[in-house]
Amino acid sequence: xxxxxxxxxxxxxxxxxxxxxxxxxxxxxxxxxxxxxxxxxxxxxxxxxxxxxxxxxxxxxxxxxxxxxxxxxxxxxxxxxxxxxxxxxxxxxxxxxxxxxxxxxxxxxxxxxxxxxxxxxxxxxxxxxxxxxxxxxxxxxxxxxxxxxxxxxxxxxxxxxxxxxxxx
Numbered sequence: 598x599x600x601x602x603x604x605x606x607x608x609x610x611x612x613x614x615x616x617x618x619x620x621x622x623x624x625x626x627x628x629x630x631x632x633x634x635x636x637x638x639x640x641x642x643x644x645x646x647x648x649x650x651x652x653x654x655x656x657x658x659x660x661x662x663x664x665x666x667x668x669x670x671x672x673x674x675x676x677x678x679x680x681x682x683x684x685x686x687x688x689x690x691x692x693x694x695x696x697x698x699x700x701x702x703x704x705x706x707x708x709x710x711x712x713x714x715x716x717x718x719x720x721x722x723x724x725x726x727x728x729x730x731x732x733x734x735x736x737x738x739x740x741x742x743x744x745x746x747x748x749x750x751x752x753x754x755x756x757x758x759x760x761x762x763x764x765x
Contacts, residue, residue: 625656636674637664648693650700651722655682657690657702671702683725684710686718691752696743701728703738703750715758717741717750730758 620626623639642660649655654674656663663672669685688706695701700720702709709718715731716738728748732738736754743749 624658624660637677637679639664640668640672645689645691645704646693648695648700650695652676655693655700657693657704659689670704670706683720683723686710686714691737691739692741692750694741694743694748696748697746701741701743701748703741703752705737716752716754732757 620633620635621639622633622635624642624644625636625639626633627636628634636654640656640658640660641662642658644656644658644660646657647654652675656672656674658670660672661667661669663681664679666672666679666681668679668681670688670690671682671685672679673682686702686704686706686709688704690702690704690706692703693700699722701717702720703717705716707713707715709720709725712718712725712727714725714727715733716736717728717731719726719728732752732754733756736756737752738750738754739752741748741750
């Protein structure tokens with residue numbers, strides 16, 4: 598297809614926004630009974646990761662507000678309302694997973710709730726913990742998965758910081 602200044606190539610990856618069908622969803626929705634349903638007022642920026650833990654949906658991305666609540670790139674939805682998670686993180690979140698009853702967060706950030714974590718952190722529902730020294734300077738954790746009692750991380754990094762905290 599020849600591109601002109603007034604044509605846009607269709608993306609095979611993106612469906613038309615639900616807002617085009619009259620349903621404003623602001624970056625997130627759930628599919629319920631065969632229909633899309635917004636999660637409150639949604640978010641003010643992109644969503645990159647979702648995880649479900651103890652009846653709540655954890656959401657990570659490049660947003661600063663969730664449903665009108667200040668939420669620095671990390672929030673949770675309890676089915677009715679949005680809330681921030683532990684003061685959030687200082688850069689984009691690209692990965693979320695649940696392992697051993699705790700939420701693990703990966704991305705391109707240096708702090709979580711003010712604690713230095715360098716790209717990967719653990720949230721136990723009330724406090725943040727670093728995973729050792731995190732990934733090297735400028736590193737980004739893009740994926741996390743828990744499997745057979747182990748946590749796996751992948752992304753754009755080459756070094757791990759010196760371990761100073763407990764193993765996960």
